[in-house]
Amino acid sequence: MSELLLKVRDLMIEGRSDETWNPIINGCSFDLNKGEVLGMIGESGAGKSTVGLAAMGFTRDGCRISGGTVEFDGIDLVNASAAVKRGLLGKRIAYVAQSAAASFNPAHRLIDQHTEGPVQHGVMPREESQEDAMELYRRLRLPNPEEIGFRYPHQVSGGQLQRAMTAMAMACRPDLIIFDEPTTALDVTTQIEVLASIRDIVEQFNTAAIYITHDLAVVAQMADKIKVLLKGDEVEEADTRTMLSDPQEEYTKSLWAVRSFQRPTKPAVPADAVPVVSVKNVSAAYGKVPVLFDVSFDIHAGRTVAVVGESGSGKSTAARCITGLLPPTSGVIEFDGEPIPADYRSRTKMQLRQAQMIYQMADTALNPRKTIGEIIGRPVQFYMGLTGSAKRKRVDELLNEIELEPSQYFHRLPSELSGGQKQRVGIARALAAEPKFIICDEVTSALDQLVAEGILKLLAKLQDELGLSYMFITHDLATVRSIADEVVVMKDGRVVEAGPKKEMFTPPHHAYTDLLLSSVPEMDPDWLTNLLDARGVDNIGDAAVGKM
Amino acid sequence: MGSVTRIILQRLALGLLTLFIVSIVIFIAVNLLPGDFAEAILGQGATPEAVASIREGLGLDKPPITRYFDWLGGAIQGDLGSSFAQANFASFTGSDAASGTTVAEQIAPRFKNTLFLAGVTAAIAVPVSIFLGVLAALYRNSIFDRATNILTLSSISSPDFFLAYVLILFLSVLNPLLPSLSNIYDGMDFSERLVKSLLPALTLTLAVTAQMMRMTRAAIINLLASPYIEMARLKGISPMRVIVTHALPNALAPIITVIALNLAYLITGVVVVEVVFVYPGIGQLFVDSVKIRDIPVVQACCLIFAAAYILLNLSADVLSILSNPRLRHPK
Missing domain, CATH: 3.40.50.300 (P-loop containing nucleotide triphosphate hydrolases)
Structure with a gap:
């Protein structure tokens, strides 16, 4: 279990604006073992996605790695040639994007996009990869796993696309998957299904993952350890339970306390008042x-x-x-x-x-x-x-x-x-x-x-x-x-x-209100497990069909 | 497919309406031309009686509205009327005016030649443009990209006849590879016809490549920032494949539109090139007919040009629609 997979040291990234290079990430270091999940958390602009992509040796246009090292399984990704990196990307390191709806190519069927990686990397032939895709769809509890891959992205709902993208990331059985806010765009009830699917499949294949999100309660369910970023700086890193129960830094504490704002209850509206x-x-x-x-x-x-x-x-x-x-x-x-x-x-x-x-x-x-x-x-x-x-x-x-x-x-x-x-x-x-x-x-x-x-x-x-x-x-x-x-x-x-x-x-609530309320992630790392136990897997499946 | 069929039928109906409006415009415009056939053919010494008799014989004395509907009614039934010049010639030889060559007979072989030349040009220009556009997008901002841009832009900026003479100089005079005269005629076999048309086709290729190539490049580059292109890169797909299988299919709509516009140009706007190479296309016929005020031929040519524009744009619209999977595969 504790075999080192990814080693990032003093990673510095710069972005170009107005012809000058400005620092975006000022030295970020972490280790990731095989099968381990690292939660990366921070506000937008903190550089979470940038670090996540850099862990794949990839920078967006207008960005560059200006210092530090990224070593994946002994390979230096910062200095590796484009061809070497292409050989790793999709095959051994995969990526799940925030908006699956935007990240699937609208011109091709899901399954053709799924099999592209394995076929291009020579991992398996097309037919085998198709069979495998259906198996993955089944494991991710997508409805009609035999048929859903033959649809175009616009014919599939957001939550299902997000799972199909997780399946696509799994296509070559990578060692590492970067999840970049995979549930941020989803409803709470859908989010639960996707979270549960991701967690199961990552466990089943012993895949290491970096899980990027701004939602603490979500990361608490998914990660073994959590790293907090603020405007390109590391704030702190600790294993999930320690981080939740005993954050050290002021900034982390302020993040933890965010949901405390509450307005006082107002007196009841008089019965004869005319509504606005x-x-x-x-x-x-x-x-x-x-x-x-x-x-x-x-x-x-x-x-x-x-x-x-x-x-x-x-x-x-x-x-x-x-x-x-x-x-x-x-x-x-x-x-x-x-x-x-x-x-x-x-x-x-x-x-x-x-x-x-x-x-x-x-x-x-x-x-x-x-x-x-x-x-x-x-x-x-x-x-x-x-x-x-x-x-x-x-x-x-x-x-x-x-x-x-x-x-x-x-x-x-x-x-x-x-x-x-x-x-x-x-x-x-x-x-x-x-x-x-x-x-x-x-x-x-x-x-x-x-x-x-x-x-x-x-x-x-x-x-x-x-x-x-x-x-x-x-x-x-x-x-x-x-x-x-x-x-x-x-x-x-x-x-x-x-x-x-x-x-x-x-309580008591209407059944649907109850489903909504209970789907809001809580800061307890056991929340998802307990909830799934309480609901039973079948219930989740029903919810998925209900979303169709 | 129900929605697609409906859209296509809608566009078709709109196209017909446009054609109808264009036919009115053509009729009015042609009638606004100074002078008429009778004056043109009789020259300066024409007596008013002779002019009137020719006018009467050709129906030019009828009111414009009647003439318009006579013409339109005929055109709808495929009868574009009789050429004035041929009818006149027939009357001199004593035969009946009505049995003179019809406009359709006169235009058909010329139009066939024009289509042949446009076809040869398109067969060269379209693949070359798309190929160059893809390469320019792939190696954007490189030397190759800039060189392609400069070359295509200089060729589109030069007048057609200049390009034609440059090509004649290099490919026909200095290195006698291709014939500089494209006098093709009925009964020529295909390969001979092809060789004879090659120089005008190359000239036209130089004239139309720039726009298509640059649109291909721009449409692809426009998409390169999309999340699904980043996704393809992060899957370790090679840059060439990212562009060809991930960007190009989504960039087709604007490319198709520009291709259609250029094909329409190849059918309607190539008279200068036809003159340089003495190519018997419809453009020359059109210009000659305007000179002698042979109104039925002028009107028919205009109508064919308009129909070609409408039809090509219509097909571009339909193909663009079909290139969108959302419409091909509704939810």
């Missing part, structure tokens, strides 16, 4: 495909209603109905007790102002060619009619609200901001209309935990100051726990359960 937004028996369809069925919920002044559910459960569709982007096929949307036109084009400017939206991907929601001042200034002018110095003054106020120094940020472009700052600009843009109600669509799910917490605190502060109501769409139950007043649980376009947060988090 009321969704009444709304059904909606995309073309002829119905996606929402008789959905009703109210959002009261100064309250946060969290709408939770997996992707495809209709959360965002409900938001589109409220904003009028998707007129419902039946049912009514009311603002302050008054029904409003279903189509946003028939709404008055006042009605449009009332409901604003903050998006998941601040990257794509902000125009990359406009400065922050222009982005926030536009709704100020459009809705509030301010121009010139009055507009500038209002934009400065808004920037202060979101805790960005106006003089410093007014003229910057979105690309010059960090993810969290961009999301703050998204918030300011929504606030510019002085709305009563804001829809937050997965606003923290693309952010690191520390940054996400900052955004949640900001939203809470703004709610207290301005009396805003939020509809908070999320699949992350930790977020719900920290910010929500009421919770609406959705599944397959229907509301399965709704009520105050306290009720939702105390």
